[in-house]
Structures are given as C-alpha cells and as structure tokens.
Amino acid sequence: MKNEYDVIVIGAGVVGCMVARWLARYQINILVIEKEADIGMGASSANSAIVHAGYDPVPGTLKAEMNVTANPMWDTLAGELNFGFDRRGDYVVAVNNGELLDLEKLLQQAQKNGVPGMHIITSAEMKHREPKINPDTTGALWAPTGGICDPFQVTIAAAENAIENGATFLLETAFQDFILDGKKIIGIKTNHGDFKSRWVVNAAGIHSDEVMHKAGVRPEFKIQARRGEYLILDRAELTINNVLFPVPSEKGKGILVTATLHGNTIVGPNANVLPDKEDRSVSRDGMDELQQGAARLVPSLNLRSTIALFSGMRAYGNAPSENPGVKYNSDFIIEIPKSVKGLVNLGGIESPGLTAAPAIAQRVVDLMKDAGEKFVDRKVWCPIRPARPHFREMNQEEQIKLVKKDPRYGRIICRCENVTEGEIIAEMHAPIPARTYDAIKRRTWLGTGRCLGGFDMPRVVDILAKEMKVSPLEITKKGGSSQFLTGITKIQEGN
Amino acid sequence: MTLKSIYDVVVIGSGPGGLAAAITAKKNGAEDVLIIERDVELGGILLQCIHNGFGVEIFKQDLPGPSYAQRFINDALSLGVEVVTDTMVLDITPQRRIFATGKSSGVLDIQARAIVLAMGCREKTRAQVRLPGTRPAGVYTAGTAQRWVNVEGFMPGKKFTILGSGDIGMIMARRLTFEGAKVERVLEVMPFLTGLMRNYVQCLLDYDIQLQLSHTVNRIIGKDRVEAIESVQVDNKWNPIPGTEEIIPCDTLLLSVGLIPENELSKKAGVRIDPLTNGPFVDNHFETNVPGIFAAGNVVHVYDLVDWVTEAGFASGKSAAEFALREKAKEIRHIPLKAGENVRYIVPHTLDKESLAEGDIRLQMRVKVPVEDPVWVEARNGDKLISRKLERYVRPGEMVTFVLAQKTYDEVKNASAITMSVIKK
Numbered sequence: 051m052k053n054e055y056d057v058i059v060i061g062a063g064v065v066g067c068m069v070a071r072w073l074a075r076y077q078i079n080i081l082v083i084e085k086e087a088d089i090g091m092g093a094s095s096a097n098s099a100i101v102h103a104g105y106d107p108v109p110g111t112l113k114a115e116m117n118v119t120a121n122p123m124w125d126t127l128a129g130e131l132n133f134g135f136d137r138r139g140d141y142v143v144a145v146n147n148g149e150l151l152d153l154e155k156l157l158q159q160a161q162k163n164g165v166p167g168m169h170i171i172t173s174a175e176m177k178h179r180e181p182k183i184n185p186d187t188t189g190a191l192w193a194p195t196g197g198i199c200d201p202f203q204v205t206i207a208a209a210e211n212a213i214e215n216g217a218t219f220l221l222e223t224a225f226q227d228f229i230l231d232g233k234k235i236i237g238i239k240t241n242h243g244d245f246k247s248r249w250v251v252n253a254a255g256i257h258s259d260e261v262m263h264k265a266g267v268r269p270e271f272k273i274q275a276r277r278g279e280y281l282i283l284d285r286a287e288l289t290i291n292n293v294l295f296p297v298p299s300e301k302g303k304g305i306l307v308t309a310t311l312h313g314n315t316i317v318g319p320n321a322n323v324l325p326d327k328e329d330r331s332v333s334r335d336g337m338d339e340l341q342q343g344a345a346r347l348v349p350s351l352n353l354r355s356t357i358a359l360f361s362g363m364r365a366y367g368n369a370p371s372e373n374p375g376v377k378y379n380s381d382f383i384i385e386i387p388k389s390v391k392g393l394v395n396l397g398g399i400e401s402p403g404l405t406a407a408p409a410i411a412q413r414v415v416d417l418m419k420d421a422g423e424k425f426v427d428r429k430v431w432c433p434i435r436p437a438r439p440h441f442r443e444m445n446q447e448e449q450i451k452l453v454k455k456d457p458r459y460g461r462i463i464c465r466c467e468n469v470t471e472g473e474i475i476a477e478m479h480a481p482i483p484a485r486t487y488d489a490i491k492r493r494t495w496l497g498t499g500r501c502l503g504g505f506d507m508p509r510v511v512d513i514l515a516k517e518m519k520v521s522p523l524e525i526t527k528k529g530g531s532s533q534f535l536t537g538i539t540k541i542q543e544g545n
Numbered sequence: 546m547t548l549k550s551i552y553d554v555v556v557i558g559s560g561p562g563g564l565a566a567a568i569t570a571k572k573n574g575a576e577d578v579l580i581i582e583r584d585v586e587l588g589g590i591l592l593q594c595i596h597n598g599f600g601v602e603i604f605k606q607d608l609p610g611p612s613y614a615q616r617f618i619n620d621a622l623s624l625g626v627e628v629v630t631d632t633m634v635l636d637i638t639p640q641r642r643i644f645a646t647g648k649s650s651g652v653l654d655i656q657a658r659a660i661v662l663a664m665g666c667r668e669k670t671r672a673q674v675r676l677p678g679t680r681p682a683g684v685y686t687a688g689t690a691q692r693w694v695n696v697e698g699f700m701p702g703k704k705f706t707i708l709g710s711g712d713i714g715m716i717m718a719r720r721l722t723f724e725g726a727k728v729e730r731v732l733e734v735m736p737f738l739t740g741l742m743r744n745y746v747q748c749l750l751d752y753d754i755q756l757q758l759s760h761t762v763n764r765i766i767g768k769d770r771v772e773a774i775e776s777v778q779v780d781n782k783w784n785p786i787p788g789t790e791e792i793i794p795c796d797t798l799l800l801s802v803g804l805i806p807e808n809e810l811s812k813k814a815g816v817r818i819d820p821l822t823n824g825p826f827v828d829n830h831f832e833t834n835v836p837g838i839f840a841a842g843n844v845v846h847v848y849d850l851v852d853w854v855t856e857a858g859f860a861s862g863k864s865a866a867e868f869a870l871r872e873k874a875k876e877i878r879h880i881p882l883k884a885g886e887n888v889r890y891i892v893p894h895t896l897d898k899e900s901l902a903e904g905d906i907r908l909q910m911r912v913k914v915p916v917e918d919p920v921w922v923e924a925r926n927g928d929k930l931i932s933r934k935l936e937r938y939v940r941p942g943e944m945v946t947f948v949l950a951q952k953t954y955d956e957v958k959n960a961s962a963i964t965m966s967v968i969k970k
Contacts (some may be wrong), residue, residue, distance in 0.1 A: 446644065
C-alpha cells in the first residue's frame with residue numbers, strides 16, 4: 051500500500067464518494083478513508099431517499115443553490131452509475147386553510163429558487179392522485195421534479211466508479227490529525243499510519259466540525275447531531291405510491307409518508323438533537339411521534355404492519371449563509387479556507403445533502419481549479435458503473451438464463467425479498483467487498499422484509515464464513531465486536 | 546430427477562402439515578404428487594425441535610421433533626411422493642401455476658391440478674413489537690437461535706434475556722441452560738403465560754429461571770453487541786410504569802413474541818385471509834376461496850400441538866386428491882378444437898365430449914383468406930375425417946357455421962382433439 055496521494059477524502063458517505071468519483075476523471079491519485087467497516091454507514095444510508103426538487107431551502111443559501119443545481123443532474127447520474135432512481139414527483143399536502151396559505155409562500159420560494167414546473171392542485175385532485183390521503187386535505191403543492199432513489203446504491207455506485215478509475219478506498223481507517231508544514235497541509239495521521247497528500251477533502255459528515263477544528267478552521271462551527279427516526283411498513287399490508295410531505299415547520303420538512311423504490315412505504319423522520327453523535331437508537335417517544343405525523347397525512351395507516359425501525363444522524367450545523375442579504379444560520383459549508391493550504395472543507399451537509407452531492411462534487415473540482423490545481427484528463431475514463439444482477443427484478447426468461455449460467459442465482463436466501471446466494475457472493479467480490487451481514491443487507495436489501503432476517507441470518511453467516519474461509523464465529527453484523535455467535539455447542543465440542 | 550410439468554397435487558412445504566397432506570393425497574388416488582421444500586432437507590421446523598413432546602395424540606408416544614418427522618418422511622417416500630428440496634416457490638397463480646427456483650432444480654414452472662399450501666408460520670420480530678433502543682448484534686428470534694444451536698451447533702450468546710413466554714422461548718431457555726449459558730430472565734408483557742403450562746414447569750420452574758409477568762423490554766443497550774436490556778413493568782394497557790425500570794446485563798435478547806401464518810404466497814394466488822387468524826378462510830375440506838387451493842397446518846392458524854397439524858394435513862391432502870381427480874376427469878372429457886388449414890379461429894375453443902351425446906353442437910369460425918370456389922369445411926380427428934360440409938365460397942368477413950352432429954359422438958369420444966380445416970373442393 052502506498053502512502054502518498056494527490057487527494058485524500060475523509061469520509062466515504064455519499065458526498066465523499068461522489069467527490070472521489072468526480073475527481074477520478076483526472077490524472078491524480080485519490081485515497082478515500084472511512085472509519086467504519088463499510089462505506090455509507092452514516093446519514094447516507096439512513097435518510098428519506100428523496101431527490102428534492104429544491105423548493106424547501108431558503109433562497110440565496112448554498113443549500114438552495116446546490117439543491118437546484120444538482121436536481122437535473124440525477125437522470126444522467128443514474129444512467130451512468132446504474133442505480134435505482136425514479137423521478138415521480140412529490141407533494142406538500144395542506145390539511146387546513148392556514149396551511150393552504152403556507153403552500154402559496156412555498157410556491158413563491160420555489161420560484162425564487164428556480165424550481166421548474168411546480169403548481170398547487172386542489173384537494174379533489176390530490177384525493178384522486180392519492181386515494182389514501184387525509185380526507186381533510188385542502189390542497190397540495192406538486193413538485194414534478196422530485197424523485198426517489200436507493201441512497202446506499204447511489205453511494206456504492208459512486209465509490210465503485212471511482213475505484214474503476216483508479217481511486218483507493220480504505221475502510222476502518224479513522225482520521226486522527228493533519229500533518230502540517232507551517233500553514234500547509236501535507237498529509238494526515240490515521241489509526242493505520244500516516245498518509246501524505248497535497249489536498250485533503252473534509253467529507254466527514256457529522257464529524258466534519260471536529261476535522262476542520264484540527265486544522266484550526268472555523269473554531270466557532272459546531273455540528274449538532276439531529277436524529278431522525280424512521281419506520282418501514284410491510285408492502286403486503288399497505289402501499290403508498292406517492293411522496294407526501296406535510297407543510298414544513300421551523301424543525302424541518304416534517305414527517306413524511308413516502309414510497310420507496312423497493313415498494314415499501316416509509317414513515318419519518320422526526321428531528322431531535324441528541325448529545326451523542328453515534329446514538330442511532332430508536333425510541334418509544336419517537337415512534338409515537340412518527341405515528342402522529344403519519345396520521346396527519348394518511349389516517350388509515352396502521353403501524354402494526356411495521357417491519358423495520360431505524361434512525362439516522364443528520365449533521366445540523368451553525369454556519370451562517372455567506373450571502374450578505376440572507377439571514378440563515380445552518381447553511382452548507384463548501385470552501386477552500388484561506389487560513390490553511392491544501393484543505394477543501396465541507397460541513398453541515400444535512401438535507402438536501404444527498405440530492406446536492408453531485409453538485410457539491412462539481413463545486414469541489416471548480417474550487418480546486420480556482421486555487422490553481424491543474425487537472426489533466428485521464429486518458430481512459432469510464433463513466434459507467436455496471437449494475438450487478440438482481441434476481442427479483444428480472445422477468446422469468448432472464449431468471450432462467452441467469453440460473454443456467456450460475457446456479458447460485460437460483461438459490462433464494464432471503465425469502466421475503468427474494469435475494470439469492472449468487473447476489474450475496476457477487477457483493478463479496480465487488481470492488482468494495484461486502485464482509486459483514488449489514489454490508490450484504492445494504493447492498494442486496496436482504497433481511498429487510500417482514501421476517502427481518504429471521505430466515506436468512508444463519509444462512510448468510512454460513513455463506514460469509516465459507517466464502518471468506520473463516521469460522522462462522524468470526525462473522526460480524528457490522529464490524530468491530532458485533533459477532534453473531536459466541537461459541538460452539540457441547541455436541542460440536544464432542545465432535 | 547426430472548420433474549413433470551403437470552402434477553395432480555403439489556404441496557408447498559414439508560413440515561408436518563405438508564408431509565401428511567402429500568401422504569393422504571397419494572393414498573386417495575392422486576398419481577403424481579410433488580412436495581416443494583425450501584430447505585435442504587424434509588421435515589420443516591421439526592428438524593430443529595430436538596425436544597420431546599411430539600406424537601402423544603397420534604402415536605401415543607412422546608417423540609422428539611426429528612423422529613416424528615422421519616416417520617412421515619419414510620411414509621411419503623415409500624408411497625412414491627416426489628420431492629424437490631432447496632427450492633423456493635416464488636409465485637402461485639389462481640390457475641394453480643407454480644413458479645419456483647433452486648440451485649440444482651433451476652427455475653421451475655409447474656401446473657398443479659390441486660395445491661396444498663403448507664408454508665407454516667414465521668416468528669414476530671423486533672420491529673413488529675416495536676422495541677426501542679440500539680440495533681446491535683445479539684437480538685434474535687427464539688427460532689433463529691434454535692436453528693443455530695440445534696442444527697448448526699453454534700451458541701448465539703452466553704447470557705440471555707428472553708422476551709415472551711411463548712413455547713419456543715421457554716424451550717430455548719432450558720436448551721441454553723443445558724449448554725451452560727445463563728438465562729437471566731423471561732419477561733412477558735401479558736399478565737399471564739402465553740405458552741403451555743407444561744413448558745413453564747419443565748423448562749423454567751425446574752431450572753430456576755425467573756418469569757416476570759406484565760414486564761417488557763423498555764430499550765436495548767449496546768453498540769456492536771447487546772450489553773444489557775432495560776426492563777420495565779407495564780400497566781393493564783401495556784404502558785410502561787415509570788420508576789420500575791431495571792437494567793439486566795446480558796449479551797443476547799431472544800424474542801418469543803408470537804407466530805404469524807406465512808401467507809404472502811397465498812395472497813398472490815388470490816386466497817382471502819382472515820384478519821383474526823392471519824390465515825386463509827377455509828371450509829371443512831380445508832379448501833380456500835380459490836378452487837383447488839387447499840391449506841393445512843400453521844399456515845391456517847397457529848396450532849399448539851403438532852399432532853393437530855398432521856391431522857389437518859391428512860384432511861386437506863384427501864380433499865386435494867379428490868379435487869385433482871375431478872379435474873383430470875374433466876380434462877379427459879374436454880378436448881381442444883384446433884384451427885387447421887385456412888381457419889383463423891373457432892368458437893368454442895374446447896368441447897365437452899359428453900354434451901355431444903345429448904345433442905348437436907354448433908361451431909363458428911372465420912377463415913384466413915377468401916376462396917371464391919366451392920370448399921369443404923372439415924372436422925377431423927388426426928387424419929380421420931369425422932364429418933364435412935360444402936360451402937360455395939368462404940370470405941374472412943363472413944362467419945362460417947358448422948354443426949357437429951350428435952351422431953358423430955362415437956367418432957369424437959375417442960379423439961384427443963378435433964381439427965377444423967377449410968379445403969378447396
């Protein structure tokens with residue numbers, strides 16, 4: 051392993067991976083480090099999976115600019131990187147006359163931000179488009195450019211394409227400090243040794259404030275961890291085919307009820323600031339909050355058909371807008387600070403961060419160019435990341451062909467989501483090899499169905515162990531000390 | 546083994562219900578009976594139930610699960626029931642077409658004259674009881690833990706708390722204690738035991754394992770692996786009572802919080818589900834609302850004794866065989882009308898031969914191309930002419946009518962198809 055690079059990206063979330071993908075078209079050596087056992091383990095894999103139209107951010111902020119710039123980039127991005135994306139539009143639903151006035155304000159904001167195609171529809175039209183909507187609805191704001199995606203697929207696809215074009219990824223590698231030569235960054239220290247680099251990109255998500263402070267940048271900037279809890283409903287029980295937002299409040303976009311690309315309905319998030327940035331637990335109060343929020347949009351929704359609970363931590367920052375005329379205090383930070391050389395500083399990237407990621411990546415390239423970096427195009431650059439086969443998404447003819455070629459694709463391991471042994475093994479040999487149960491789960495959607503892994507778990511542990519040629523006792527849920535098993539039984543000891 | 550494309554009875558699942566259904570289907574005259582099993586061996590969940598308590602009703606013997614299953618497996622195989630294992634059914638249509646897939650069997654497309662659904666049930670999960678807290682390794686359903694211990698020989702933990710006083714949970718409490726693990730406590734949210742009293746006595750009382758009624762898990766604690774759980778007492782509306790929280794250090798939480806009949810496939814086939822049992826609405830033959838689709842065992846409702854599952858399997862297998870035989874008889878009576886030379890289509894599409902014994906049958910058809918000369922409209926059984934009629938001309942715009950006379954019954958009764966053709970005289 052070499053230890054000298056042109057650019058090191060700290061953090062392999064969707065922003066870090068997208069930055070690496072954008073930089074990888076130039077003749078530079080890129081290293082992405084990630085402290086967790088897998089990429090995308092922070093907010094990138096625990097969010098609402100929405101590509102926002104851009105009506106929500108305050109006009110004049112970086113959030114608004116990045117959102118509206120990025121939104122039209124997604125069709126090409128999805129085509130090149132082969133991840134699931136569906137521009138099905140979204141609704142902000144008013145449930146009383148006061149909220150109807152709020153929709154007007156939101157529409158004006160959308161026009162200021164430059165969001166195309168939005169208009170207000172009547173309550174009758176809303177009921178027609180979503181028959182399960184709250185019958186008290188007074189109208190809705192329709193945003194045709196909103197979309198949904200599989201955010202983890204987006205992250206992994208960007209990372210794999212960066213690797214295809216020469217980037218290196220190191221997992222379980224935690225940033226500790228910068229190595230400085232006077233006012234110039236010349237490398238970083240990690241738990242796996244030192245790495246030299248001309249540039250460092252801070253894409254550390256919820257920890258980006260701590261990273262920039264190590265370089266003496268923006269000591270007043272602080273990220274609070276704002277937990278968003280979610281629950282997923284069984285698609286056999288209830289399906290909502292639309293993306294439904296409540297009218298936003300000062301706490302954010304509110305608890306939405308939305309379709310996922312996997313056909314399930316998802317409810318969430320709430321937004322509660324917590325002292326521990328890594329506390330991704332779910333709470334009783336939170337679930338009650340989700341229940342109330344969901345009932346506002348879809349009163350018939352029965353949370354008894356919940357099949358999964360999760361939460362994500364959003365990086366709620368306190369950076370004021372750089373735009374002098376705009377009063378807003380939790381904007382994105384996308385900058386090359388003057389006080390230190392060699393740092394590209396990103397911070398406070400919460401919603402609409404997923405949507406904005408490709409525009410942020412482009413902005414990083416532009417800022418580096420402005421700072422004098424002479425990018426030279428790679429001689430061969432492949433923008434395409436091929437998708438791997440997903441048995442359940444194929445028609446019968448394709449399934450027969452695939453199983454004939456590789457019979458492991460005929461063996462279903464996850465009964466609810468129909469994920470096959472072939473898919474699991476393919477992910478174990480992908481550019482970023484899946485080595486844990488959760489890594490397999492995020493990539494294949496296995497274990498996310500109504501039995502929540504009860505059927506597949508022993509089988510996946512067995513496959514992981516056999517393929518890696520280790521004991522099942524060593525297999526973990528998510529790295530670290532998260533082993534599933536603690537020992538062997540007395541009968542096996544006897545053998 | 547090569548599978549046929551049509552079976553009299555296809556049984557989905559080889560647990561006690563499925564095995565019993567396949568056996569009686571065969572005994573009641575079904576010739577081709579197939580079991581499709583998703584696991585690598587026959588027997589279903591019985592294979593991991595190595596404790597006693599099976600067969601007291603049927604065999605007057607107290608057997609462990611695998612031995613109970615083996616008796617039925619032997620019977621089924623010796624009767625000539627075909628089996629395909631390691632194969633998952635993906636879809637069933639209301640017309641009883643079955644799609645399945647397996648590593649060695651490939652993608653299967655099978656037509657069944659009758660189907661017995663015997664998919665059993667699955668365990669409720671953490672999400673369904675909405676347990677708060679972190680999401681570490683070490684939270685398992687009791688059945689998943691049972692598979693690890695009894696089938697694969699692995700221990701899923703050292704220090705356990707069990708939520709739910711269901712039978713699997715109590716049986717696992719004893720099993721884990723045998724293996725040297727410590728079971729700290731069994732918590733039950735209801736003010737009463739939900740499993741069998743005999744299991745409470747034999748699995749908990751005899752091993753000094755404490756059962757706390759009206760208690761539940763308030764939250765799960767631990768980042769990578771479970772480090773503890775917080776228990777709490779609940780009132781009669783299941784609301785936690787503040788001040789009653791207690792931290793119980795443990796590395797594993799087992800859930801034994803109920804079973805749900807597994808009917809996702811049934812729903813795909815159009816089977817109506819009773820929201821109370823979570824299983825199909827069935828009649829006394831265990832037939833569902835979809836003709837020819839039967840259901841047996843825990844897929845219908847959760848039984849407390851395996852012997853009753855077997856009995857239900859016997860009854861549904863017999864009904865399925867009878868249905869399949871009636872279907873077969875119909876298929877022999879019904880023959881297709883095939884379009885031959887210069888015929889685009891014929892209505893009706895099929896013919897019930899027996900109705901020809903009672904009177905003439907009118908067939909109507911259209912030709913493909915006009916013929917402005919006299920033509921024969923012919924009905925043939927293979928090469929053999931059954932009857933024919935002369936037309937001065939035929940045109941696609943003018944429907945051709947042909948009456949198959951009652952007197953042709955003797956010719957038609959042995960035919961497997963009738964071909965209609967329009968031929969120049």
